[in-house]
Amino acid sequence: MNSKLQLLFRKDQIGLGKRKKAIARVFLLPGEGNLSINNISGEKYLQYNTNYLNLVWAPLEKLNLSKQFDIVVLVKGGGLTGQTEAIQLGVARLLCKMENKNRSILKPIGFLTRDSRIKERKKYGLRKARKAPQYSKR
Template structure:
């Protein structure tokens, strides 16, 4: 009987949400690559330096830029919402790695969930708050 050794790497998970977007982030010790929905992070985020900077900001704050590979499954919303969801999920995963990371991430505001979502349309109105033009006569 042979026993097969398995290569099990420690993985850390975090979930982030913003508007209609949900991002499930998986951190694995590695070289610092970012994979979003099976694509390289740069091409998924349309080579926008702003989106790339925002999504990896928690790693830069802790100085762990090239320590972990980031695998993300994201859905819903647009690129801005998905980028902010990735940022929150990444920060939550980093808190699971080491609870001492929490103070640095909290002070930068990376662990705060932005709860602003689109308001529902109400009947009798054109949008959530826009009313039809009032006519006195």
């Protein structure tokens, strides 16, 4: 791990976001608006999907801070959608940790709400969580 990221690993400067199986550790650096996810360019990691990129930058844009910070993320688990929403929650939480007045702006919009829906477990006798085998009368 490079020294730049090791300097960032302080408990008070981390935003943790979770969604489904995805866990994102988010760091904000003073910069000009770059996104780095797992040491890869954010645009490349999110496959140049504008919806995903807009989700990640939404909390910063709401506070008019999008060109003042670089976002550095370490994310694992889940798929791209879950990871993107985990990053968004991590960014919003970190912004609230940095400046307490940001909370009153981000909370009504829903950026600080953890979406707790996860995959339901498979039950025995069924094909998936709720899908049953076809019923045969004879």
